[in-house]
Amino acid sequence: MSRLKYLLRRIGMFFYKFRFFFMKLGIALLTLAAVVILSFILIVNMPGTVIDAFAMQLSVERRISLEQAYILAKQMLNYDPDAPILERFSVYLGQLLQGNLGISVKNNAKSVNLILRELLPRTLFVSSIALTVSFLFGTAVGSRTIWRRNSFGAKTLDGYIVVSNAVPDYIVALVFITVFAFRLGWFPNQGAYNALLEPGFNIIFILSLLYFAFLPISAHVFSQMSFWSMQMQGSALGVLGEDYINAARARGLPEKLIVRRYLKRNAMLPLVTQLAISFGVMFGGAPLMESIFNYPGIGQAFSQAIGERDYYVVQGILLFVSVIVIGVNLVADTIYSLIDPRIRRSA
Amino acid sequence: MDSLIELKNVSIVYRLKKNPIRAIANVSLAIRKGKITALVGESGSGKSTLAASLLECLSTPGEVESGEIVYLGYDAPADVRKMAIGALNSYRWKEVSMVFQGAQSALNPTMTVLEQFIETYLVHHPEGRKKDNKAAAKAKTVELLDYVNLDAARIMSMYPHELSGGMKQRVMIAFSLLLGPKLMILDEPTTALDVITQGYIFKILKRINRDFGVSMLLLTHDIGVVAEFADYVGVMYGGKLMEFGTTWDVFKLKWHPYSEGLIRSTPSLYSDVASMSPIPGSPPDLRALPSGCVFHPRCPKATARCRVEEPADHSVGEHLSKCHLMEESKP
Amino acid sequence: MITPSPAPKSRFREKTTRVLHELVRIFFGNARSAFGTSVLLFFIAFGLLGPFIFPYSTEIDVGAQLLRPSFEHPFGTDLWGRDVFRQIVAGTSDVLSIAFLSALFSVSIAMVLGMLAGMVGGIFDKIMLFITNVFLTIPSLPVFLILAALFTVDNPVTFAMILSIFSWAGMCRAIRAQIISLKERDFIQICRVMKMSNGHVIFKELLPNVGSYILINFIIVMKNAITGSVGLMLLGVASFEPTNWGAILTTAKNNGALINPNSYMWLFAPILCIAVFQLGVILLSKGLDDTFNPRLRVM
Numbered sequence: 001m002s003r004l005k006y007l008l009r010r011i012g013m014f015f016y017k018f019r020f021f022f023m024k025l026g027i028a029l030l031t032l033a034a035v036v037i038l039s040f041i042l043i044v045n046m047p048g049t050v051i052d053a054f055a056m057q058l059s060v061e062r063r064i065s066l067e068q069a070y071i072l073a074k075q076m077l078n079y080d081p082d083a084p085i086l087e088r089f090s091v092y093l094g095q096l097l098q099g100n101l102g103i104s105v106k107n108n109a110k111s112v113n114l115i116l117r118e119l120l121p122r123t124l125f126v127s128s129i130a131l132t133v134s135f136l137f138g139t140a141v142g143s144r145t146i147w148r149r150n151s152f153g154a155k156t157l158d159g160y161i162v163v164s165n166a167v168p169d170y171i172v173a174l175v176f177i178t179v180f181a182f183r184l185g186w187f188p189n190q191g192a193y194n195a196l197l198e199p200g201f202n203i204i205f206i207l208s209l210l211y212f213a214f215l216p217i218s219a220h221v222f223s224q225m226s227f228w229s230m231q232m233q234g235s236a237l238g239v240l241g242e243d244y245i246n247a248a249r250a251r252g253l254p255e256k257l258i259v260r261r262y263l264k265r266n267a268m269l270p271l272v273t274q275l276a277i278s279f280g281v282m283f284g285g286a287p288l289m290e291s292i293f294n295y296p297g298i299g300q301a302f303s304q305a306i307g308e309r310d311y312y313v314v315q316g317i318l319l320f321v322s323v324i325v326i327g328v329n330l331v332a333d334t335i336y337s338l339i340d341p342r343i344r345r346s347a
Numbered sequence: 348m349d350s351l352i353e354l355k356n357v358s359i360v361y362r363l364k365k366n367p368i369r370a371i372a373n374v375s376l377a378i379r380k381g382k383i384t385a386l387v388g389e390s391g392s393g394k395s396t397l398a399a400s401l402l403e404c405l406s407t408p409g410e411v412e413s414g415e416i417v418y419l420g421y422d423a424p425a426d427v428r429k430m431a432i433g434a435l436n437s438y439r440w441k442e443v444s445m446v447f448q449g450a451q452s453a454l455n456p457t458m459t460v461l462e463q464f465i466e467t468y469l470v471h472h473p474e475g476r477k478k479d480n481k482a483a484a485k486a487k488t489v490e491l492l493d494y495v496n497l498d499a500a501r502i503m504s505m506y507p508h509e510l511s512g513g514m515k516q517r518v519m520i521a522f523s524l525l526l527g528p529k530l531m532i533l534d535e536p537t538t539a540l541d542v543i544t545q546g547y548i549f550k551i552l553k554r555i556n557r558d559f560g561v562s563m564l565l566l567t568h569d570i571g572v573v574a575e576f577a578d579y580v581g582v583m584y585g586g587k588l589m590e591f592g593t594t595w596d597v598f599k600l601k602w603h604p605y606s607e608g609l610i611r612s613t614p615s616l617y618s619d620v621a622s623m624s625p626i627p628g629s630p631p632d633l634r635a636l637p638s639g640c641v642f643h644p645r646c647p648k649a650t651a652r653c654r655v656e657e658p659a660d661h662s663v664g665e666h667l668s669k670c671h672l673m674e675e676s677k678p
Numbered sequence: 679m680i681t682p683s684p685a686p687k688s689r690f691r692e693k694t695t696r697v698l699h700e701l702v703r704i705f706f707g708n709a710r711s712a713f714g715t716s717v718l719l720f721f722i723a724f725g726l727l728g729p730f731i732f733p734y735s736t737e738i739d740v741g742a743q744l745l746r747p748s749f750e751h752p753f754g755t756d757l758w759g760r761d762v763f764r765q766i767v768a769g770t771s772d773v774l775s776i777a778f779l780s781a782l783f784s785v786s787i788a789m790v791l792g793m794l795a796g797m798v799g800g801i802f803d804k805i806m807l808f809i810t811n812v813f814l815t816i817p818s819l820p821v822f823l824i825l826a827a828l829f830t831v832d833n834p835v836t837f838a839m840i841l842s843i844f845s846w847a848g849m850c851r852a853i854r855a856q857i858i859s860l861k862e863r864d865f866i867q868i869c870r871v872m873k874m875s876n877g878h879v880i881f882k883e884l885l886p887n888v889g890s891y892i893l894i895n896f897i898i899v900m901k902n903a904i905t906g907s908v909g910l911m912l913l914g915v916a917s918f919e920p921t922n923w924g925a926i927l928t929t930a931k932n933n934g935a936l937i938n939p940n941s942y943m944w945l946f947a948p949i950l951c952i953a954v955f956q957l958g959v960i961l962l963s964k965g966l967d968d969t970f971n972p973r974l975r976v977m
Binding site: 027034035038042045162165166168170171177178182183281284287288291303307309321322325 | 820824908909914927931949959961964
């Protein structure tokens with residue numbers, strides 16, 4: 001009897017010790033539930049004509065009768081508009097738990113999972129490079145404007161940061177594609193790689209990838225850098241006012257060392273959570289940017305699906321991106337409490 | 348008398364956007380070798396600014412407007428203001444070190460105590476093998492932490508936020524001894540601590556002064572501490588040095604009315620609380636200092652002359668007082 | 679001697695002048711705010727008076743297609759021979775109203791919910807925390823797109839409402855945090871001891887403290903609303919007034935403005951206006967931030 005009690009107590013203590021994590025996990029799951037409900041609402045609001053059109057398409061393609069096609073359509077979509085709502089919901093839930101995100105109505109019943117699998121790497125290629133570059137450069141620029149605020153260099157950079165924060169990212173994209181792709185013809189204006197090439201791990205293909213991705217990445221970097229600069233500015237300003245900066249000077253530490261280990265290191269800490277969140281957002285692609293550059297990624301697929309009213313693709317991508325973002329946020333929160341020594345060891 | 352550092356007519360200004368503030372006006376001061384010199388004054392009297400200027404470490408809008416800060420610990424006198432950055436960084440901490448007020452945030456939160464000790468040591472010992480220097484630094488760290496009665500093994504690998512206030516202060520004292528400086532500046536070392544820890548810290552400081560012969564500059568507003576602890580005392584008010592001399596001279600003779608007021612306003616264990624008389628009024632606004640003698644609005648002995656003319660420094664031997672009344676009564 | 683209190687009329691005048699002085703100090707106090715406010719006022723004037731000075735007609739004039747900028751057509755003409763400059767003038771009021779309404783909605787919701795959550799606490803607070811967390815975590819753009827597609831956007835109010843859906847959450851959290859920290863401060867306790875009414879506490883004590891934050895964020899939400907609205911228009915999910923700058927931009931893009939050098943002005947005119955407007959808004963927000971949160975400014 002006491003063994004059981006002992007065991008229960010140990011389990012209880014485990015939960016208590018990590019209670020913050022479990023609480024966050026709980027909230028994350030609830031948020032996910034909200035998203036699932038949202039996408040279900042989306043499905044439910046699908047006008048009946050969508051299924052009818054799909055059925056018509058099927059009946060033509062497969063040369064079956066319309067009634068048969070309709071039944072087939074309902075089966076393929078795993079959705080019966082005439083069933084009671086709770087039943088529809090449980091069916092939907094079951095499908096999700098199996099990992100099936102549905103099929104594309106407009107695209108030959110292609111599985112949404114497949115679409116994601118095809119397009120995700122391209123989006124990630126662009127986003128991850130852009131994020132890394134803009135973070136590194138942005139934080140460097142930001143801290144440069146704070147240390148020695150009155151130098152000419154710092155003031156110019158500061159002005160640049162303000163202006164580039166004002167210009168929205170799609171405008172940068174529009175300018176880039178107009179000037180560099182259409183006007184000067186230096187870069188291609190659509191696609192992810194040379195269509196004639198065979199995808200693979202060879203150097204030519206990778207170079208082609210980079211060539212096609214150069215403009216979107218540059219546009220991303222150009223506009224995202226300003227965000228990181230501003231964040232770094234805010235954080236570094238706070239750090240500058242701390243006593244340990246002056247105390248470090250008093251110890252005869254050279255300026256470069258202070259900027260590196262005292263200013264930048266402490267200023268970057270709060271930015272790491274932001275970085276993690278951006279990492280999650282990366283997965284959603286940027287529908288607008290991708291559509292401007294005609295870059296075939298998740299974002300473009302998403303906006304296209306909305307335009308074409310391809311409901312399943314829309315909710316599939318939405319769910320996928322949400323899961324990633326929620327998951328990444330959770331991880332980021334946990335990691336931050338681990339890396340900040342101040343939070344790490346406090347009981 | 349052998350001096351270690353001499354300030355000659357130093358004025359320090361904080362150039363704020365609206366009105367510049369003169370934190371120190373024309374102060375001349377000598378810090379004696381091997382002795383403990385205290386600087387007392389109310390908040391805003393300029394003590395911290397003066398101390399920071401010895402290390403050329405004024406917080407940003409501040410700058411030394413005029414005067415010389417001459418360090419005499421080298422073979423030849425060196426003006427701190429004119430030192431090149433390399434010489435300055437070598438001078439900092441090695442010749443003169445400082446325990447900041449509220450050592451709560453004088454340490455980098457992302458580095459352990461040992462890492463920071465080693466960092467400073469390595470910066471000041473660029474020659475030789477890094478590995479050897481690191482070992483030497485670590486040994487010295489352990490030795491110093493032990494000296495201030497801290498458990499070296501445990502404290503070394505801790506982060507600043509894990510230390511209590513008293514522990515942090517002792518770490519900072521150990522840190523300031525790392526390179527064997529000739530002068531240690533202590534800016535209100537115990538203001539944030541309780542009385543018992545205070546006594547403890549001062550015991551340690553006294554021991555340092557005795558064992559290593561380190562000169563000390565102690566900034567405080569606590570007269571009691573000064574009386575017990577310091578060899579020399581300087582009294583600052585409104586950015587000016589009002590009186591300076593040996594502790595005995597200043598406390599016994601009380602030449603300057605402000606010093607007299609300060610000493611009289613301290614409660615004593617012996618006499619009645621009623622005999623305690625605080626100085627009326629409040630410290631001056633540095634943006635709009637009174638004319639003539641800065642202290643005249645609050646001085647019980649002020650004359651018409653005090654309102655108009657700033658007093659000169661009158662000294663007899665080592666004892667100095669900035670007061671017109673000195674001219675009448677020369678002891 | 680007891681002097682009679684001044685007549686009510688002059689007291690009113692006193693108070694008004696005092697308020698005006700405060701406003702001038704806030705909005706024109708430093709270089710950035712002054713510039714930002716000027717830009718904003720300029721556009722407001724443009725939006726209100728512009729259509730009367732430069733009326734715009736939707737007539738198609740095929741002969742005047744894609745003209746280069748000239749004195750008569752400062753921004754050239756579009757594919758249908760219509761003056762771009764006048765289109766922009768006509769669209770200014772749309773842009774402004776979307777921005778302003780969106781900020782109004784966000785701030786109002788955030789303020790009410792945030793203050794309630796902070797003051798009432800308890801289970802209501804916990805629920806609010808959860809709801810704001812959901813809104814902060816869910817990626818906004820996909821949901822925007824879905825909402826815009828579901829609800830036809832044909833007037834500024836709907837547009838503004840959709841745009842404000844995500845902006846209120848962050849502010850709500852911050853206001854709640856501020857209220858909570860203020861609640862514990864001494865001067866609020868004193869109010870309680872003095873038995874001042876809740877209304878007094880809310881309006882005279884708490885609000886002024888969060889006021890600066892609200893003002894600055896109002897401006898920021900305006901900026902985000904413009905960015906979001908143009909983005910949505912470019913994606914083709916919302917477009918009601920063809921003279922809205924974002925709509926002009928979209929139409930230009932969709933009609934080959936990217937390729938045809940003759941139509942560059944058509945494309946860049948709205949871009950220029952958007953960028954200048956945003957710049958003004960950002961500078962204003964930075965200037966206000968400087969005014970309300972002064973940091974040690976060195977020469």
